[in-house]
Amino acid sequence: MALPINFSDFLKDPFKATMFLIIISVGYLYVDNKIMYQTQIEKSDAKIEIMDMKIDQLSIALKRSDSALAVAVTKLDFLTQMK
16 A cells, blocks of 8 residues: 655655645544543443442442441330330
8 A cells, every 4th residue: 555645745845745744643643542532431431330339239238237227226225215
């Protein structure tokens, strides 16, 4: 695959040839950066899903411990009133 610019064209007009190479480079960097951000977003989405499951599990555990604490406080209050 040949480049659309060759060395003789570069010698004839080096400014245009340099601008062409710069545009190609900037385009490549833009696409590469966009792909990198997309992979970071996908990884973050996976981590968010895992954290959401952990939050749900911890919320359930907190509700259970809160209920157990309420029962214990009620029993303790009842026992102290009986004395």
